[in-house]
Amino acid sequence: MQAVAEAGDRAAFAALYDHFAPRLKAYLMRLGTPEDVAEELAQESLIIAWRRAASFDPLQASVATWLFTIARNKRIDRLRREKRPEFDPNDPALVPDAPPQPDAGLDVARDETRLRAALSRLPAEQVHLLQLAFFSELSHRDIAEKEQLPLGTVKSRIRLALAKLKIQLEDSEKPE
Missing domain, CATH: 1.10.10.10 (Winged helix-like DNA-binding domain superfamily/Winged helix DNA-binding domain)
Structure with a gap:
């Protein structure tokens, strides 16, 4: 991770990717994530690791812990996004109230x-x-x-x- 962080070493990142991508995917699948989504989340997690490599601190956690935490957080973000209901313009809560009847003021x-x-x-x-x-x-x-x-x-x-x-x-x- 040092080489990736300090020099943007693509070969070091490729080795990191080859080692952790299948492990992250398996971890996400064990958590109940479908295979295609698990693969996508594993890739997103490793892309984040590439972009934020400079923020990795080996004194706080191992590379594995850091990557698995990123993957876990990506999964949680995905679940939250999926739980939000789609916008339904026909939802009765979005239909305006009928105008008051003329005699309502009376x-x-x-x-x-x-x-x-x-x-x-x-x-x-x-x-x-x-x-x-x-x-x-x-x-x-x-x-x-x-x-x-x-x-x-x-x-x-x-x-x-x-x-x-x-x-x-x-x-x-x-x-x-």
Whole structure:
């Protein structure tokens, strides 16, 4: 490997190739790689070794260890690439949502009006806690710290407020 690294010795690399190519291929096949792919990966591994010969450090590993590590990593890269699904333009996840119906805005406005009316009938402290939880996205623990209330009190007030809202919204749906 020294001769390959220092002088780009093609004869030394040919000897290295002749010695390790069949061993790398056999190793890759033992790992479950099909023969044609194993041969391709072994060749790619040795090409990488040729290109990166200057980075080989005999104090860190033997030539065999270095080459087998390169081959193993090439196999892993290949497996990862194969596990990625092919792009399917007909995938339902890629189809845009249908445009909203013209009357959808009316439904949203009606629901918003009902919600505002129901919130106005709640005690101010419950509305405030709901705003902190849902609009400021604070956790119950953070609300308890901010409002200097026990955690159980925050939870029970929010639960009570939501129960009242549910009842009021169900009542407002009923035809008069």
